[in-house]
Amino acid sequence: MRKIVVMLAVLLVAGGCWSAQHEPQESGLSMSQMYTDGMVLQRNVPLVIKGHANPGERVKVTLDGPFGMMARKAKASKTGDWDVEFKPLDAAVGIKLTIEGNGGNTLVYDNVAAGEVWVCSGQSNMYFRVWESIDAGGHPADADLRLFNMEIPFHLSMVRWSDEHIAMAENMDFYRPTQWQPCDGENVRAFSAVAYHFGRMLREQLGVPVGLICNAIGGSPTEAWVDRETLAEGYPEVLEDWFSNGMLNQWCIEMGKINLGYPEHSVAAHPFAPACLFETGVATMEQFPIKGVVWYQGESNDFNIPMHEKLFGLLVDSWRRNWNNEQMPFHFVQLAGLHDRYNWPEFRDSQRKMADAMSYCDMAVSSDVADSLDIHPRQKKPVGERLARLSLCYDYGFDIVPCGPSIRRAVVEGNDVILEFDFAEGLKASDSQMLRCFEVAGADGGFVTAAAVIADDKVVLSSDVESPEYVRYAWQPYTGANLVNGEDLPASTFFITISEN
Secondary structure: OOEEEOOHHHHHHHOOOOOOOOHHHHHOOEOOOOOOOOOEEEOOOOEEEEEEOOOOOEEEEEEEEOOEEEEEEEEOOOOOEEEEEEOOOOOEEEEEEEEEEOOOOEEEEEEEEEEEEEEEEEOHHHHOEHHHOOOOOOOOOEEEEEEEEOOOOOOOOOOOOOHHHHHHHHOOOOOOOOOOEEEOOOHHHHOEHHHHHHHHHHHHHHOOOEEEEEOOOOOOOHHHHOOHHHHHHHOHHHHOOHHHOOOOOHHHHHHHHHHHOOOOOOOOOOOOOOOHHHHHHOHHHOOOOOOEEEEEOOHHHOOOHHHHHHHHHHHHHHHHHHOOOOOOOEEEEOOOOOOOOOOHHHHHHHHHHHHHHOOOEEEEOOHHHOEOOEOOOOOOHHHHHHHHHHHHHHOOOOOOOOOOOEEEEEEEEOOEEEEEEEOOOOOEEOOOOOOOOEEEEOOOOOOEEOEEEEEOOEEEEEOOOOOOOEEEEOOOOOOOOOEEOOOOOEOOOEEEEOEOO
16 A cells, blocks of 8 residues: 655644545545555556646656666646656566655655556456356465456346445446555455466566456446547447437346436446446546556447447547557457357457457457356466467567467369468367368358368368358357367357458
């Protein structure tokens, strides 16, 4: 926790000590919730530190660490905002951050590190905790894998909240206070399993401190994570009266009505309402410096694929504008599989195409670790590590295969259809059986199962279709598709048109 140092003369006048909780507000000097002891600051980029003070107050910011001491000064604006910029920091631990106002009020943060900082967000499959996953034990303590776990006090089920919680929601006070913690056997259990395994692999490969910020909320729809201005400009229909908006997820709205006691309480301030999670779980970070985002969400928007495509693009743009970084990495997880979600093959293919079309945006496949009867698969380690592979390859320049076979094109040769892939070295079946779940169709769109064999790191399909025009793969809600590359990374669901040879 931050330490508040106040001049002795002020203490004597006050007649006692002030609480650390209230000191920043009374003095005018304060920082966002992200600043606590043990925090991780983003390395290798100009480091901007922002805060608040009384209008016109002069502020001095000092970093003291293995690199020596550096200081910057600023003057708070008429609105009380100030910022300073330091030169990029190398990875380091044991840093002290001191922020002094000219009234003698000082904030001190100890045990600060410089390393890689990632926001881990989305809905329940990102929130899904380590203790719930299959590999819930045996996680080594690591003082330089640091966790900032943002959780809400509300019970997100079909129950009316207490008057206290309704008042908190209406005040947009969603998240509990928290602080940076080192990864150890106790606090890691309650942290996101996907995020943990992502961070664990980064730590092992980069050898620098890693900070993970998890603000995921189970059930949350995409539109809740987009800022209000972006929605107003890009998709204004989403902002129409939430309680009666027929274009949005009705399960989310119904839960909101019950939680808030609608119509007695008709303020649409709920974690599922448009823009609300951006305003409480993103904007409140006040642009705390980060490297990028890993994201696992979509289940609450699967009912309208074109709408999700538009909202997801708005979300990525919104977050990149918030952090003033058009190239901020945004890696996400493709939905896995569930026996009764009949449009999920199309949804997964939509996600694949979005990843191909969006810059600095990449997708991890998870269909091979799905659970046919549970929307929350318990195998989270492979998912987190696949996100880490994407990041290590694209963000950190490691010479590794980032993902499974990625379909490039399909062509007709004689009576066969030849499928060509990127990242295809060592193509094989994951279970040493025959390849499964390939289908071919002609112009009528009537798909039939195709026999598939591997030849020269290509897949050769044969079928009874005389003039094939389309190929699809893993086109089942829950699929047993088994194509992987030499790194045992799975291929995505896909639907493509056959090209002319």
